[in-house]
Amino acid sequence: MAATDLKTEILRLKQERNAVILAHSYQRPEIQDIADFVGDSLALARYAQETQCDVIVFCGVHFMAETACILNPTRTVLLPDMDAACSLEASCPAEELAAYLEANKEKNYYVVAYVNCSIGVKALADVIVTSGNAQRIIETAPTDRPILFVPDQNLGAWTAQRTGREMTMWNGACHVHQRFTRDQVLTLKEQYPDAKVVCHPECQEVIRLMADHICSTEKMIPYCRESEARQFIIVTESGILHRLRKLVPGKEFIPVAADKCSCAECEYMKLNTMEKLRNCLRDMSPEVKVPEALRLRAAVPLERMLELSR
Numbered sequence: 659m660a661a662t663d664l665k666t667e668i669l670r671l672k673q674e675r676n677a678v679i680l681a682h683s684y685q686r687p688e689i690q691d692i693a694d695f696v697g698d699s700l701a702l703a704r705y706a707q708e709t710q711c712d713v714i715v716f717c718g719v720h721f722m723a724e725t726a727c728i729l730n731p732t733r734t735v736l737l738p739d740m741d742a743a744c745s746l747e748a749s750c751p752a753e754e755l756a757a758y759l760e761a762n763k764e765k766n767y768y769v770v771a772y773v774n775c776s777i778g779v780k781a782l783a784d785v786i787v788t789s790g791n792a793q794r795i796i797e798t799a800p801t802d803r804p805i806l807f808v809p810d811q812n813l814g815a816w817t818a819q820r821t822g823r824e825m826t827m828w829n830g831a832c833h834v835h836q837r838f839t840r841d842q843v844l845t846l847k848e849q850y851p852d853a854k855v856v857c858h859p860e861c862q863e864v865i866r867l868m869a870d871h872i873c874s875t876e877k878m879i880p881y882c883r884e885s886e887a888r889q890f891i892i893v894t895e896s897g898i899l900h901r902l903r904k905l906v907p908g909k910e911f912i913p914v915a916a917d918k919c920s921c922a923e924c925e926y927m928k929l930n931t932m933e934k935l936r937n938c939l940r941d942m943s944p945e946v947k948v949p950e951a952l953r954l955r956a957a958v959p960l961e962r963m964l965e966l967s968r
């Protein structure tokens with residue numbers, strides 16, 4: 659089917675189903691372009707919580723669609739490809755976290771979970787954070803309890819540095835952000851000496867130390883727009899490049915390593931395609947469903963986060 663026909667069919671089905679299409683900043687350009695809303699995890703969670711549409715088509719990865727289910731349980735949530743997972747989520751199985759908390763009961767940890775985790779982990783957490791609000795949320799954490807930060811040790815370390823709060827880190831990381839190296843960034847800095855380096859907090863410290871700005875995908879847009887610089891070396895998943903070029907025209911965005919290989923791509927994010935988006939709206943499947951008892955427990959720390967970051 660021609661691309662324009664596919665687009666027309668998606669728009670027709672969307673109207674028929676009274677659906678809204680949400681897309682994360684790492685989605686394929688054509689999916690971002692057809693979406694009603696594109697954003698980072700925080701903005702998408704807020705949008706999902708408030709939408710009045712009957713159906714939410716979540717073009718992102720599984721934990722994001724699951725978060726939409728938790729926050730807006732009366733909607734049908736579709737995920738174009740059910741295999742769209744996340745290596746950070748996989749690095750912290752709920753049973754392992756439960757066993758760790760049981761073995762360390764006397765510590766009475768205040769559990770802070772990065773939103774990139776399963777519903778089972780969210781249900782064990784005291785509060786959820788995203789890359790867009792981690793600092794603000796940690797600043798409100800009780801000072802009489804030690805913090806356990808799961809699952810991303812890089813976001814955790816960055817937040818600990820910014821807040822001065824000591825934390826025990828879970829040993830998790832995102833495989834995409836772990837792959838960026840100091841040499842890759844240094845080579846680009848030599849090639850583009852006036853460029854600012856912008857990285858995601860999921861990057862390792864060696865990269866964060868070279869960055870002019872560290873932030874969530876959403877906050878990269880105003881930073882690049884408002885900066886006097888004309889060139890930016892972007893150290894995160896390459897899908898954000900499409901958003902940056904569209905929303906901040908006239909400036910140059912340089913991806914790390916994307917010209918040599920596809921290592922700046924999250925293969926899970928890229929599982930969603932226009933065909934699968936059409937199919938899920940046509941078939942009303944795959945649908946993300948969550949057990950109600952678990953949902954009620956996971957909703958508490960998620961709603962706490964949304965309240966604290968309002």
Ligand code: 13P
Nearest residue numbers: 698699700789874875876
């Ligand atoms: P953002 O919330 O900053 O968009 O990040 C989500 C993510 O999965 C980063 O790898």
Ligand code: SF4
Nearest residue numbers: 744745746832834924
């Ligand atoms: Fe998960 Fe990393 Fe992909 Fe983000 S880029 S969805 S953290 S695997």
